[in-house]
Amino acid sequence: MSAAPRGRFISLEGIDGAGKSSHLGAISRWLQDQGEDVVQTREPGGTPLAETLRDLLLNREMDGLTEALLVFAGRRDHWRTRIAPALAQGRCVVSDRFADATFAYQGAGRGFDWSALQTLESWVLDGGPGPDLTLWFDVDPATAARRRAAARASDRLEALDEAFFARVRDGYARRAAENPQRVVRIDAGQPLDGVGTQVLQALQAWWPGRAR
């Protein structure tokens, strides 16, 4: 009996308040409509251990290096015990954030060394590929701040100023430029339905081209 073909891995990225979580359910439903068995998850978190580390990250003061090591520790557990086994079974994984967030927040935002993050990323993923497709919800920091203020109280990272989120946005732009075949930019400054249309178009454009 031959092994199941590797499943597909999709990540959603963007600064806090960009609107990515609002589209998670529709993305999973679209994949299910294509006949996929979908695992929906998130980072930081996704496993009991990584959720414990998430709680520390969001609520305790620490420097950028400590943040990077914590999120990669959580990602290692998430990758090894949940994502990689699901992909090996041919399931489709959709994660609200993945490694690009570390480059954007701890790299560009906090100033932690980009190439050191690339080394950590390679170790944590056993040198293998990460997401097949990343939808980058790109919006200006002022719009994202207004959305966050209307929606919820801020956690430790969300309370950082607009200059921080401008650097994080630049970090996502750098990752997109470095990975043009994987990262699709969504104009998340549009109204909700316009963003939803772009998301579906991006999925449709990518889907038939995937080699299994």
Ligand SMILES: Nc1ncnc2c1ncn2[C@@H]1O[C@H](COP(=O)(O)OP(=O)(O)O)[C@@H](O)[C@H]1O
């Ligand atoms: N395109 C949009 N236009 C206006 N408000 C939006 C849009 N997308 C999301 N929102 C609202 O902004 C807030 C943050 O959205 P959310 O999806 O939680 O963002 P994220 O997951 O990127 O932090 C929510 O109240 C949501 O309803």
Ligand SMILES: Cc1cn([C@H]2C[C@H](O)[C@@H](COP(=O)(O)OP(=O)(O)O)O2)c(=O)[nH]c1=O
């Ligand atoms: C995955 C990841 C997230 N983060 C930050 C981004 C967010 O501010 C925070 C929590 O992410 P998230 O769960 O997306 O926040 P929310 O649901 O409140 O929008 O963690 C990092 O700093 N580094 C990382 O590697």
